[in-house]
Amino acid sequence: MDNLTLGAVGVLAGFVMMAAGMPIGPALALVSFVGIAQIVNLQAAIGTLASVPYSFVGDWNLMAVPMFLLMGYVSSNAGLSRGLFQACRLLLSRLPGGLAIASVGATALLSAASGSSMATASAMAKIATPEMLRFKYDRGLASAVIASAGTLGSLIPPSILLILYGFFAGAPVGQLFLAGVIPGLVTAVLYATMIIVRCKLNPELAPPNTDKPTWPEISAALREVWPLPVLIVSVLSGITVGIFSPAEAGAVGAVLAIVIAWFKGGLTLASMKESVNQTLCGTASVFVIVIATVLLARFMALSGVPTFLTELFVSEATSQLGIILVVAMLYLVLGCFIESIGLLLLTLPIILPLVESANMDLVWFGIIVVKLLEIGMVTPPVGLNVYVINAALNNSVPLKMIFKGIMWFLVMDIIALSLFVLFPEIVVWLPGLME
Numbered sequence: 001m002d003n004l005t006l007g008a009v010g011v012l013a014g015f016v017m018m019a020a021g022m023p024i025g026p027a028l029a030l031v032s033f034v035g036i037a038q039i040v041n042l043q044a045a046i047g048t049l050a051s052v053p054y055s056f057v058g059d060w061n062l063m064a065v066p067m068f069l070l071m072g073y074v075s076s077n078a079g080l081s082r083g084l085f086q087a088c089r090l091l092l093s094r095l096p097g098g099l100a101i102a103s104v105g106a107t108a109l110l111s112a113a114s115g116s117s118m119a120t121a122s123a124m125a126k127i128a129t130p131e132m133l134r135f136k137y138d139r140g141l142a143s144a145v146i147a148s149a150g151t152l153g154s155l156i157p158p159s160i161l162l163i164l165y166g167f168f169a170g171a172p173v174g175q176l177f178l179a180g181v182i183p184g185l186v187t188a189v190l191y192a193t194m195i196i197v198r199c200k201l202n203p204e205l206a207p208p209n210t211d212k213p214t215w216p217e218i219s220a221a222l223r224e225v226w227p228l229p230v231l232i233v234s235v236l237s238g239i240t241v242g243i244f245s246p247a248e249a250g251a252v253g254a255v256l257a258i259v260i261a262w263f264k265g266g267l268t269l270a271s272m273k274e275s276v277n278q279t280l281c282g283t284a285s286v287f288v289i290v291i292a293t294v295l296l297a298r299f300m301a302l303s304g305v306p307t308f309l310t311e312l313f314v315s316e317a318t319s320q321l322g323i324i325l326v327v328a329m330l331y332l333v334l335g336c337f338i339e340s341i342g343l344l345l346l347t348l349p350i351i352l353p354l355v356e357s358a359n360m361d362l363v364w365f366g367i368i369v370v371k372l373l374e375i376g377m378v379t380p381p382v383g384l385n386v387y388v389i390n391a392a393l394n395n396s397v398p399l400k401m402i403f404k405g406i407m408w409f410l411v412m413d414i415i416a417l418s419l420f421v422l423f424p425e426i427v428v429w430l431p432g433l434m435e
Contacts, residue, residue, distance in 0.1 A: 003039055007303025010035040014296075014346075024342040025288035032295035039302045048298055053291045060247055061167055062290070066283040067250025068158045071257045073275040073282075075113045075231065076123050078261030078268075083224030084109060085127050090213040090221050097199035097206040100141055101192045103128040104149045108188045111153035112232045113257075117340070117377055121150025121385045125392035138205045141195075143397040144405025147385040148413075149191060151374035154340065156184035157236060158250065160286065161344055161370050166246075168293075168348045169355075171362040173246040174239045175431035179363050181236075182430055183371065183420055190412040198408065227260045286341060293345035300349045323358050324421055327351055328372055335376020340384075344373060367427045368420060375413050378406050 001009070010031045017027040029049075037045035056062075074080075088102035095101055107124045111117070125146045132142035154161045157177035166173035199206040235253040238244050244252055261267035330351070334343055355365055377385045386402050420427055 003303045004305060004308055006035060006038055007300060007305035010299060010303070011305070023288075024346070025292040028289075028292035028296045028346065032292070032299040035299040036295075036302060039299075048295065052294050052298070056294050057287050057291060059167070061173070062163070062247075062287075064158070064163050064173065064247045064250040065160055065286055066279055067247070067254045068160065068163070069282045070275060070279040071158075071231070071235075071250065071253040072113055072119060073278045074254065074257040074261055074267075074272070075110075075228065076119065077271040077275045077278075078257075078264070078266035080113070080227040080231070080257065080261060080264065080266065083221055084228065085124070085131070087218070087221035087225045089131070090218045093209045093213065095196060096203070096208070097137075097141075097195040098209055099128070099132045099135060099137060100145045100195045100199075100206060103132070103145050104188050104191045104195070107146065107149035108152050108156060108184065109228055109232075111150070111156045111184070112158075113228050117151050117153035117374070117385060118388045120153040121146055121388050122392045124150065125389045129389070129393060129397075132206075135209065136207050138405075139397045140401045140405030141198075141205055143389050143393065143402045144409060145191070145195070147378050147383075147389045147402060147406060148409035149188070150385050150388070151377045152184050152188060154370050154374050154377070155180045155187065155367070157181065158246075158253070159370065161340060161373060162366065163246070164286070164290070164341065164344060165348070165366045165369060168345070169352055169362050169366060171366055172431075175363050176366050177236065177239060177246065178431040178433075179367050179427050180370070182426055183367055183416065186419065186426065187371075187374075187413065187416045190416055191409060194408055194412050227264060231256055231260060289342055289345055293349070296346070297349035305350065320358055320360055321421070323354060323360070324368060327354075327369070328417075331369070331372035331376060332379070335373065335379060340373040340377055343376065344369065361424070361428060363431055364420075364424050364427045368417070371413070371417050371420060375410065375417070378410065 014027050014031040017030070018024055033045050033049055036048055085102060085106040088105040089099060092098045092102045092105065103124060106128065107120060110124060111120045125143070129142050129146055132145075133139065153159065157180050159177070159180060162176040162180060163173055165171065166176050195206075231253060234256055235249050238252060239246055239249050258267060258272075261271075330347065331343065334347070355362070377383065380386075380403050383403065383406070386399060386406065389402060390397065390399050
């Protein structure tokens, strides 16, 4: 069996093992180890397995992952997001579908402090969805809006997916963070616009809110919201003006979250212990996949699969748009079956040579990839955010109903993605200010 065929068989074997229920990290690591042993020898496979974990996981740039996770978990467990939805509700309640729009706004802001789509979706589902259901909102809308808006955590910085993409693609993480801001806001605005139009045409989706909040109520709610904007602006402005690197920004953000939580009185020994435990588990999960993916990249390079696919696609897709369409189809199909971090790291060793051969802007392409991964997080049959919402609501809203409600948001996602592809300035303008 030649090396190219061995590489293709290895990838197929990995998919089969994952489909059978084997975790993505061990599946890819096993395929890569056996593949390297076959192409080179057993000693080379053992040497690669011994050297890769430390050399890559020990990279300073990846320290941003646990630090931003800690920042997000402290913010959540210490109650820094408390009052966020209430403030948005009071400000937006008079709009058609105001509670749903408030959910989009609150989720977008929480995403900026979390970095994790599933954590954001789970937290907001417990806060916002019961409130919408109390006001007789359509159950599909009340649950789908959180599942969809929760994906903004992958795009609005700090984002774990952007950190990992930047690490593997060699793209500056600071510029990736800035590049995600406007696309994240554009997506949120499209969601809100769609909600207003739908609820205006069909008021039964969201009965009008007759409450008239007073300015004292609004100002009191806004006073509870200040921790997250302070945290987010401090981290992003520090990166923008060059005070600290993205890795250092994660540490600054984590310390600042702890200080603010202590000042607000929400930091307890129990909440800190829970935050550290969640950070350790989340980091370990991400790093296991990272190690496996680096091993896969070594195996793929030895097999020649990336070179073969690059030559094939470059000959077929002669424009950047053609390549984007090919990559989009790949992610939209695989995104139905594989979670976002695993899919990103699984495909990068294969698609990056293709992107580099076409001289694409790696920052722009990174935002396109993350947007595609966002879509995969809500598409059936996997749609992890949908399952997170279903679990957070104790199965009170059926999966079928959530997936049905998701379709309207998917249309907005496709529109947003099309805008980012056709008008790259939306993505690259803000990071361009750093140059």
